[in-house]
Amino acid sequence: MTNMNHLLALAAAAAVASGAQAQTPKAELESVQRAVHVCASCHGENGVSAKALIPSLAGQPREYTIRQLKDFRSQSRSETDIQAYMWGISALLSDEQIEGFADYYAAQKPPVGKSTQPKLEAAGRAIYEQGLPGKGVLPCKQCHGDNAEGASGFPRLAGQKADYVYKQLQAFRTPLRPHGVVMKNEIAAMSAQQLKAVAAYVQSR
Ligand code: HEC
Numbered sequence: 001m002t003n004m005n006h007l008l009a010l011a012a013a014a015a016v017a018s019g020a021q022a023q024t025p026k027a028e029l030e031s032v033q034r035a036v037h038v039c040a041s042c043h044g045e046n047g048v049s050a051k052a053l054i055p056s057l058a059g060q061p062r063e064y065t066i067r068q069l070k071d072f073r074s075q076s077r078s079e080t081d082i083q084a085y086m087w088g089i090s091a092l093l094s095d096e097q098i099e100g101f102a103d104y105y106a107a108q109k110p111p112v113g114k115s116t117q118p119k120l121e122a123a124g125r126a127i128y129e130q131g132l133p134g135k136g137v138l139p140c141k142q143c144h145g146d147n148a149e150g151a152s153g154f155p156r157l158a159g160q161k162a163d164y165v166y167k168q169l170q171a172f173r174t175p176l177r178p179h180g181v182v183m184k185n186e187i188a189a190m191s192a193q194q195l196k197a198v199a200a201y202v203q204s205r
């Protein structure tokens with residue numbers, strides 16, 4: 001798919017999301033800005049979120065974003081906030097539009113890590129790099145990368161807000177986030193404190 005097709009897909013998504021009719025190619029192109037602005041109102045300019053419970057999308061691997069948007073559209077990822085914020089908008093998106101958003105965000109500059117709790121982060125780093133061998137917890141870096149940069153279906157975690165990360169780790173304990181069986185195994189034996197530590201660590205990266 002060409003870049004221009006992506007732009008048009010984004011424009012069409014904006015038109016639907018804003019209830020407007022995109023009538024001329026020019027109007028469609030002008031509304032490209034609006035397309036991403038619909039998302040930016042929550043996820044931040046260029047996909048870098050300023051809010052604790054809203055994830056950054058910038059720098060997220062394309063494959064991961066596509067999977068999540070499809071999970072929202074099929075209503076298989078169904079945490080309360082996903083239902084409230086993402087079900088409605090994702091229902092309007094075609095596969096091509098989803099790919100357009102995924103490409104756009106994969107190309108944005110990722111969020112910069114922020115260290116707030118050095119002690120907790122150090123405990124989280126040990127889990128991130130070594131896992132908890134006695135408990136069957138694999139090192140997170142095996143899938144999420146040495147720098148938590150993610151790849152393909154493994155999300156980027158670096159710079160993601162600790163509150164959001166912690167909330168997702170808890171969500172994997174429930175049927176509301178059904179995909180990522182490996183994650184469910186991963187966290188089964190981890191305490192809330194250990195999840196908080198690793199969430200603080202990835203935010204700091
Ligand atoms: C009204 C606010 C709002 C708008 C508008 C919005 N989102 Fe979201 N989005 C959220 C919230 C809140 C979450 C996280 C909910 C949770 O799991 O706690 C989320 C989650 C996501 C995720 C999952 C990220 C991850 O790391 O798993 C993706 C992808 C996403 N949104 C893409 C988009 C795109 C693309 C748009 C524009 C078409 C958009 N969102 C518009 C609020 C919004």
Ligand code: HEC
Nearest residue numbers: 138139140142143153154155165168179180182183186198
């Ligand atoms: C064997 C591979 C694997 C390992 C090891 C692993 N993960 Fe994951 N992780 C995944 C996959 C795959 C997903 C995406 C699941 C989905 O599609 O919803 C994921 C998703 C996540 C998410 C959701 C991100 C978001 O934006 O919503 C978080 C947070 C996370 N992992 C943290 C961790 C932490 C912390 C560890 C170490 C304790 C870890 N992972 C170890 C494979 C792994």
